[in-house]
Every structure is written in structure tokens, then in C-alpha cells.
Amino acid sequence: EAQVTQNPRYLITVTGKKLTVTCSQNMNHEYMSWYRQDPGLGLRQIYYSMNVEVTDKGDVPEGYKVSRKEKRNFPLILESPSPNQTSLYFCASSVGTGSNQPQHFGDGTRLSIL
Amino acid sequence: QKEVEQNSGPLSVPEGAIASLNCTYSDRGSQSFFWYRQYSGKSPELIMFIYSNGDKEDGRFTAQLNKASQYVSLLIRDSQPSDSATYLCAVGSGTYKYIFGTGTRLKVLA
Numbered sequence: 234e235a236q237v238t239q240n241p242r243y244l245i246t247v248t249g250k251k252l253t254v255t256c257s258q259n260m261n262h263e264y265m266s267w268y269r270q271d272p273g274l275g276l277r278q279i280y281y282s283m284n285v286e287v288t289d290k291g292d293v294p295e296g297y298k299v300s301r302k303e304k305r306n307f308p309l310i311l312e313s314p315s316p317n318q319t320s321l322y323f324c325a326s327s328v329g330t331g332s333n334q335p336q337h338f339g340d341g342t343r344l345s346i347l
Numbered sequence: 348q349k350e351v352e353q354n355s356g357p358l359s360v361p362e363g364a365i366a367s368l369n370c371t372y373s374d375r376g377s378q379s380f381f382w383y384r385q386y387s388g389k390s391p392e393l394i395m396f397i398y399s400n401g402d403k404e405d406g407r408f409t410a411q412l413n414k415a416s417q418y419v420s421l422l423i424r425d426s427q428p429s430d431s432a433t434y435l436c437a438v439g440s441g442t443y444k445y446i447f448g449t450g451t452r453l454k455v456l457a
Binding site: 264266268273274275276277278281283289291292323330331332333334335336337338339340341 | 379390391393435437439443446447449450
């Protein structure tokens, strides 16, 4: 089954404790992206990757890091999480290397930073 | 800041009616437009995408694009209670970015 898999689905943690949210897709997609979704603000793009080893900032990259060492994986790293990063996070992937294709979304990760 | 705007709703329509959802965007250079449906607590799922001016139909759904007016809409015919969800408009901005609207909540009344 074609899918984007995120882990964990839920996480409660404390300020400053480094965490990683994993994302993996099995569709051989070139493009992958991370979003956060907050009430009243919609989905905002954090980082995206057009190909292996190629990443760039979206609209809200502060406080986040990403890497793309393999085509299928695109982890989101919070080096020193803060309460304002409490949010619902989605990973997405799409065929092609640009923003002209529909995206497939993972099931989401709900992060609470205390 | 490039933007995509949607009325937050809720838009309430009776079962069997046509629901009309609208979206405007600020980046005149945008070339790709997407509609996603998101049920509460779930991930967005693609409904339709459109690249060219005019209408594109898929079953009960029709996407309409007017690039001159920077306007894209989604029509849902014969609305069903199961269509009740938040509908997200997304625009491909530049070569690599996507910008989403905040979504319109649709309620289909049985």
C-alpha cells in the first residue's frame, strides 16, 4: 500500500529535550515536505526536499532541522523544543521535484512541548 | 508574503444541494492549484487539482480556475453528510513551495 508513515503519532515532552519525528514514504517520490498545522493558521510549510541531499526552508523553519540522506526518509529534528512548537505536524510527499504535483500526507504527529 | 485566502465558514448546505467553496491567491505566477479534504483529527486527502483556466470535473466535484481573477473554486454537487469536513485550498508557489489556505468548514445537513 502506497503510504507516508510518520512516527511517533503522539508525543509529550519537555522544553529543551531534543526530539526527532521520522517520515518515510514507499512511493519512490522525489519531493518531501514538513508542515505544521495550528488553529486559525492552517498548514504552514516548514522545510521541503526536492531530492536526496537537497533541502530548503519553507515559511516557518525556525527551530527545526531536516535531512534527506535517503530518498524514502525525511526526518524532522527539533534540537531544543519550545512550547511554541506544540502543534500537529504532517509529512507529505509527491512525485516530481517541484510544487506542481498533488501531495500525499502522513497521518500526522501531535507534539506537545511542556 | 504570498497568501491563499478562504472563508473559514462554517458553510452549511442541505443534503443534495450544491456546495460552493472559494479561494483567492496573491501570487500571480502560481501555476498549480489543489483542493484537499480534511476530516477532524485526520490528514488532508486530495480531492482535485487543476492547472488550466476553466473547469475540471471528477464525479460530484468540479474545480474552477480563473487565473486573471486569481480565484479557484470547488463545487460539490449532491452534497452528502459524509462531505462534512474542512476543505483546504493549496497553491504551488514558485518552483518548490506550497501555500495553503486556512480552510473552509463545510456542514451538510441531513
